[in-house]
Amino acid sequence: MKKVAAIILAGGRGTRMNMDKSKQFLSLNGKPLIYYTIKAFEQNPNVDSIILVLPKNEIDYCVKEVIQKYNLKIDDLVEGGKERQDSVYNALNRLQDCDVVLIHDGARPFVTTEIIDKGIEFAKLYGAAAPGVTPKDTIKVKDKDNFSISTPERSSLVAIQTPQCFRYDIIKKCHDNIKENQVQVTDDTMAVERYAHKVYIYEGEYTNIKVTTPEDLIIAEHLAAQV
Numbered sequence: 001m002k003k004v005a006a007i008i009l010a011g012g013r014g015t016r017m018n019m020d021k022s023k024q025f026l027s028l029n030g031k032p033l034i035y036y037t038i039k040a041f042e043q044n045p046n047v048d049s050i051i052l053v054l055p056k057n058e059i060d061y062c063v064k065e066v067i068q069k070y071n072l073k074i075d076d077l078v079e080g081g082k083e084r085q086d087s088v089y090n091a092l093n094r095l096q097d098c099d100v101v102l103i104h105d106g107a108r109p110f111v112t113t114e115i116i117d118k119g120i121e122f123a124k125l126y127g128a129a130a131p132g133v134t135p136k137d138t139i140k141v142k143d144k145d146n147f148s149i150s151t152p153e154r155s156s157l158v159a160i161q162t163p164q165c166f167r168y169d170i171i172k173k174c175h176d177n178i179k180e181n182q183v184q185v186t187d188d189t190m191a192v193e194r195y196a197h198k199v200y201i202y203e204g205e206y207t208n209i210k211v212t213t214p215e216d217l218i219i220a221e222h223l224a225a226q227v
């Protein structure tokens with residue numbers, strides 16, 4: 001049987017949130033943000049295992065205050081690395097016996113069953129897939145002095161989300177490559193584009209937000225009340 005593993009990344013600090021607590025543990029409608037993210041994968045029958053990546057010094061806190069308190073099912077806990085891509089690499093190296101891997105930002109708590117299921121389906125079909133949405137604004141390219149250079153055609157642009165979904169052999173090879181060559185990437189599709197594959201982009205959802213800065217909490221609080 002094909003095995004599907006989800007890596008949930010919560011190994012960052014949330015510096016842009018600018019709060020005392022790491023953003024993944026901030027309360028949304030009475031529960032920690034990361035609770036909603038884990039629950040979305042735990043409840044999905046097509047996901048066989050969940051690996052949670054955490055900052056080293058917050059593992060004990062998360063086990064006690066989130067995983068045990070809310071009785072969540074996590075198969076493995078992994079220490080985060082310096083950058084997002086290092087956290088992904090740590091988790092990929094821990095995985096065994098899996099065919100498809102979903103790499104998801106812990107900071108995207110409102111991922112839906114449909115997004116997860118489509119990702120699994122397209123990863124099996126194309127090897128690499130990610131959800132994305134068309135930007136709602138006109139996007140400009142600007143120079144370093146803040147003067148516009150050009151306006152890309154909006155229909156060719158996409159704001160990429162997670163979970164980013166891959167055949168394990170492909171994503172492992174690509175992350176091995178970027179590690180070896182010290183290439184910096186801001187997401188996993190960049191690692192794949194650089195060395196191997198085209199990534200199939202499917203329709204994401206505007207509610208699949210990444211909680212990044214304080215104003216995102218207003219929307220997140222509202223969405224959490226509807227889960």
Ligand SMILES: Nc1ccn([C@@H]2O[C@H](COP(=O)(O)OP(=O)(O)OP(=O)(O)O)[C@@H](O)[C@H]2O)c(=O)n1
Pocket residue numbers: 009010011012013014015016017024053080081082083084085087088105106107108210211212
């Ligand atoms: N070393 C890191 C950095 C980020 N992440 C995770 O990657 C996701 C997306 O990153 P981002 O939103 O940038 O989170 P932070 O790095 O925590 O935020 P900031 O850049 O504001 O510090 C988050 O769920 C974050 O916890 C991670 O696992 N390990």
Ligand SMILES: C[C@](O)(CO)[C@H](O)COP(=O)(O)O
Pocket residue numbers: 084105159160161162186187188210212
């Ligand atoms: C992976 C990601 O969420 C895709 O949109 C994004 O690239 C993460 O970026 P960040 O710089 O870590 O916020």
